[in-house]
Amino acid sequence: MEKYLDLIKKSYSGYWNYLKYELIDLNHWDNFFYGLILISILVWILEIAFPWRKEQALFRKDFWLDTFYMFFNFFLLNLIVFIALSNTVSELFNDVLGLIGLSVSSFQLFDVDELPKWLGLFIFFIVSDFVQWNTHRLLHRFEWLWNFHKVHHSVKEMGFAAHLRYHWMEPVVYKSILYIPIAIIGGFDAQDVAIVYFFSIAIGHLNHANLGWDYGFLKYIFNNPKMHIWHHVKELPEDVRFGVNFGLTLSLWDYIFKTDYIPHDGRDIELGFEGDENFPKDFLKQELYPAFSKKQDIKSSE
Numbered sequence: 001m002e003k004y005l006d007l008i009k010k011s012y013s014g015y016w017n018y019l020k021y022e023l024i025d026l027n028h029w030d031n032f033f034y035g036l037i038l039i040s041i042l043v044w045i046l047e048i049a050f051p052w053r054k055e056q057a058l059f060r061k062d063f064w065l066d067t068f069y070m071f072f073n074f075f076l077l078n079l080i081v082f083i084a085l086s087n088t089v090s091e092l093f094n095d096v097l098g099l100i101g102l103s104v105s106s107f108q109l110f111d112v113d114e115l116p117k118w119l120g121l122f123i124f125f126i127v128s129d130f131v132q133w134n135t136h137r138l139l140h141r142f143e144w145l146w147n148f149h150k151v152h153h154s155v156k157e158m159g160f161a162a163h164l165r166y167h168w169m170e171p172v173v174y175k176s177i178l179y180i181p182i183a184i185i186g187g188f189d190a191q192d193v194a195i196v197y198f199f200s201i202a203i204g205h206l207n208h209a210n211l212g213w214d215y216g217f218l219k220y221i222f223n224n225p226k227m228h229i230w231h232h233v234k235e236l237p238e239d240v241r242f243g244v245n246f247g248l249t250l251s252l253w254d255y256i257f258k259t260d261y262i263p264h265d266g267r268d269i270e271l272g273f274e275g276d277e278n279f280p281k282d283f284l285k286q287e288l289y290p291a292f293s294k295k296q297d298i299k300s301s302e
Contacts (some may be wrong), residue, residue: 052212
């Protein structure tokens, strides 16, 4: 037990030092803090220059709430929850395997260091996006996971910052499921992986932006604003009531597995979910919502 407590302590101090380094040092291109700011500003400029919903305010509904979510989830959440949790789970997983004489490397299919860099990154990108696409489907399929995911679907007006409005449990679910497939592939250089992360952030911001783009024939490969807005539609037909268009960066999986749904131009569709008028409107209550949702449901049915 002492080993894991020490690991959590080192994880916190290590990430805190990393965060300070990100804020102070501007000399490395893979700076996630300023990279997120730069991508956000660029996509916001595109929203201003080419607005799809022209009547939507520049500072749309919940703009500042989503901006807070963006920085909280991308940086502070990692410090509070994810870094310590992921390192501890990783060590625990290795220790359990060690009891039966195995290690993560025992399941490793290949080492990306032995591949050309571009190929290793491509494999990492494809595998992680496919796993996350499946995880996203689970968030819609199971009620207890859907209660966490409702935070993201409480967005009523789309804008770039809505991309990172999500409950703190979501990355725990995503990363826990993603850990084993990525471990099986092999090790990755953090700086190289930053290329994939920046690309994913840019696509995610664009998906949620007030833009009427679909990228032409590339829409069958990459997720896009015209496709993703239907993922946020409030009312769906009964046969797809658990959701559609689950792609994060790639739309490819939705077309392959027949979860794509774009019945018509979705510019003016109503966003949200059934009963969202009773969903909390502020950050703290949204974060606490899953813990009290059962009680709220019982109360509303009485």
